[in-house]
Amino acid sequence: MKTELDIIAQAGLRYFGRTTASISHELKNALAIIRENAGLMDDYLAMAEKGLPIDMAKFKVLTGRIEGQTRRADGLIKNMNRFAHSVDEPLRKVNLNEMVELLAALSHREAAMRQVGLQVAQCQQPVVLVTAPYLLLTLLGHCLTYALTAVNAGGTIILKVQGDTPGAIVFESLNRLAALPPDAFPDERVTVLAEALGAHYQADSAAGKVGLTLKNLQ
Amino acid sequence: MRVLLVDDEADLASALAERLEMRGIEADWVTTGQEALDRVATRQYDLAVLDVRMPKMGGGEVRDQLQARCPNMKFIFLTGYGSEIDFKEISNRSGEASYLVKPIDIQDLIQRMNELLKPQGEGQ
Numbered sequence: 001m002k003t004e005l006d007i008i009a010q011a012g013l014r015y016f017g018r019t020t021a022s023i024s025h026e027l028k029n030a031l032a033i034i035r036e037n038a039g040l041m042d043d044y045l046a047m048a049e050k051g052l053p054i055d056m057a058k059f060k061v062l063t064g065r066i067e068g069q070t071r072r073a074d075g076l077i078k079n080m081n082r083f084a085h086s087v088d089e090p091l092r093k094v095n096l097n098e099m100v101e102l103l104a105a106l107s108h109r110e111a112a113m114r115q116v117g118l119q120v121a122q123c124q125q126p127v128v129l130v131t132a133p134y135l136l137l138t139l140l141g142h143c144l145t146y147a148l149t150a151v152n153a154g155g156t157i158i159l160k161v162q163g164d165t166p167g168a169i170v171f172e173s174l175n176r177l178a179a180l181p182p183d184a185f186p187d188e189r190v191t192v193l194a195e196a197l198g199a200h201y202q203a204d205s206a207a208g209k210v211g212l213t214l215k216n217l218q
Numbered sequence: 219m220r221v222l223l224v225d226d227e228a229d230l231a232s233a234l235a236e237r238l239e240m241r242g243i244e245a246d247w248v249t250t251g252q253e254a255l256d257r258v259a260t261r262q263y264d265l266a267v268l269d270v271r272m273p274k275m276g277g278g279e280v281r282d283q284l285q286a287r288c289p290n291m292k293f294i295f296l297t298g299y300g301s302e303i304d305f306k307e308i309s310n311r312s313g314e315a316s317y318l319v320k321p322i323d324i325q326d327l328i329q330r331m332n333e334l335l336k337p338q339g340e341g342q
Binding site (some may be wrong): 021024025026027028029031032033034035036037039040043047062063068108112113115154 | 319324
């Protein structure tokens with residue numbers, strides 16, 4: 001029989017695996033683009049050595065692509081590093097604006113594969129509370145996956161940190177959420193993670209919203 | 219040899235197509251499965267190089283649909299995973315498949331293309 005700790009450990013590991021796989025996949029793509037465009041520059045140079053003129057405008061496009069992909073890879077690694085450090089302390093002060101921004105960055109590919117856009121609407125003031133950062137990311141990740149599953153391709157989900165309700169995070173679709181099996185949300189993982197974090201959750205299909213209200217664990 | 223490259227990373231597909239052209243291989247590129255299906259309606263290809271993970275229609279589904287339209291077409295899959303996970307998924311979907319892990323070596327790709335398009339019985 002699974003205990004709550006087993007469920008939390010499995011949910012955390014699953015989220016870790018899914019997220020690192022997604023980041024490594026994106027990194028591979030960035031590296032592949034760099035390699036192919038560097039290879040093409042090499043081909044141009046080989047042609048120049050044979051006396052054929054180089055199209056400088058085209059060459060500049062290739063250097064621009066390499067620079068762009070280097071920035072992309074750097075951003076991915078920065079996010080991976082922030083993600084990795086979320087396990088450093090079991091409890092610490094977390095700025096929900098930063099947490100939601102990280103969540104959006106980590107979920108970018110998952111959303112893109114479902115053809116759903118993600119937008120972050122941060123609260124103008126920092127919303128800081130003491131919580132378990134990795135468990136929170138895991139819970140947010142599961143809730144966002146549910147919202148992504150329920151939004152049709154072409155839709156957008158806005159990740160909002162609400163200022164009027166302290167500790168509230170809402171994933172809001174511009175459209176009604178599609179009907180999913182009733183047991184899709186909350187599943188066992190969401191229930192147990194929310195309980196561990198002292199969080200309340202709710203999904204309102206008609207309003208196109210999935211929401212969490214977090215408790216300060218200090 | 220005429221090949222169609224299908225990858226949602228346009229900067230990869232376009233550079234790869236140009237490099238293949240420089241090596242005497244006619245290559246077109248598109249970024250979605252639907253565009254690939256539109257292309258084969260007007261042009262004949264010997265081989266398609268497909269990214270496994272693409273939004274909307276993944277490489278496995280694109281292959282199934284292209285194969286239904288062009289039974290003689292050969293396929294090579296490109297995967298961004300550093301392991302054989304994607305490959306296993308494709309193999310489970312529709313039998314044996316040829317694949318390369320990104321970032322690829324263009325010589326490996328050309329060698330794989332030549333192997334797939336070698337007339338049957340040659341080299342045996």
